[in-house]
Amino acid sequence: MGEIRLxxxxxxxxxEWLTTDDLTRMIQGKMQAGNMNFAQLAxxxxxxxxxxxxAETINVKLVIEKDAYKKLKEIGGQDxxxxxxxxxxxxxxxxxxxxxxxxxxxxxxxxxxxxxPPQAPxxxxxxxxxxxxxxxxxxETPEEIRCPNCNAIGRLKKG
Numbered sequence: 001m002g003e004i005r006l007x008x009x010x011x012x013x014x015x016e017w018l019t020t021d022d023l024t025r026m027i028q029g030k031m032q033a034g035n036m037n038f039a040q041l042a043x044x045x046x047x048x049x050x051x052x053x054x055a056e057t058i059n060v061k062l063v064i065e066k067d068a069y070k071k072l073k074e075i076g077g078q079d080x081x082x083x084x085x086x087x088x089x090x091x092x093x094x095x096x097x098x099x100x101x102x103x104x105x106x107x108x109x110x111x112x113x114x115x116x117p118p119q120a121p122x123x124x125x126x127x128x129x130x131x132x133x134x135x136x137x138x139x140e141t142p143e144e145i146r147c148p149n150c151n152a153i154g155r156l157k158k159g
Contacts, residue, residue: 002047006055007081011048013041020048075150090129090152127152 003012010017018026023045030038062084064072072083123136132149136156146153 002044004048004051005082006051007085009048009052011044011051013044018044018048020045020052023048071151094128128154 004010005012005017008017008019010019011023012018013023023041027038027041027045030036030041072087073080075083075086124133125136126132127134127147127150129152130147130150132147134145134147136145144153144155
C-alpha cells in the first residue's frame with residue numbers, strides 16, 4: 001500500500017507525490033513511446049482512485065491550546081493536516097493490543113503525571129497510536145493510561 005495524502009489527492013510513487021492526472025499522463029506517455037511496462041503506475045493509480053472514492057471531506061475550524069498544538073506538531077511533524085489526520089485515524093481505529101485488552105485513544109490532555117512508576121510486577125501492552133510498549137502494574141488496573149513515547153492517553157477495556 002502506497003503512502004497517500006487524501007487531502008491533496010496524491011500518492012507517493014517513486015519518492016514523488018503524484019495526482020491521478022499525473023499518473024494518467026505518465027501511463028499515456030509510456031504507451032505512446034511503446035513502453036508497456038506501466039503495471040506499477042496503473043496499480044498506484046488504482047490505489048489512489050479507490051482511496052479517493054472511499055474518502056469523505058470534513059471542513060472543520062479547530063481551535064486548541066498552544067501546549068496541545070505544540071504536542072500535535074511534535075507527533076505529526078510540520079504538516080498540521082497530516083498531524084490531525086494521524087490523530088483522528090488513531091482515535092477512530094482504536095487498536096487491539098491483546099485478545100483481552102484494548103487501548104482507545106481519548107482527547108488530548110495537557111497534564112503529564114510525574115509520579116514514579118510502581119515497583120510491582122508489570123504487564124506490557126502496545127500503544128494503539130505509536131506501538132510503543134506500555135508497562136501496566138499487574139497489582140492495579142488503571143482505567144486510563146498514558147503512552148510514555150507519544151503521550152497518547154487511552155482507556156483499558158477488559159474483555
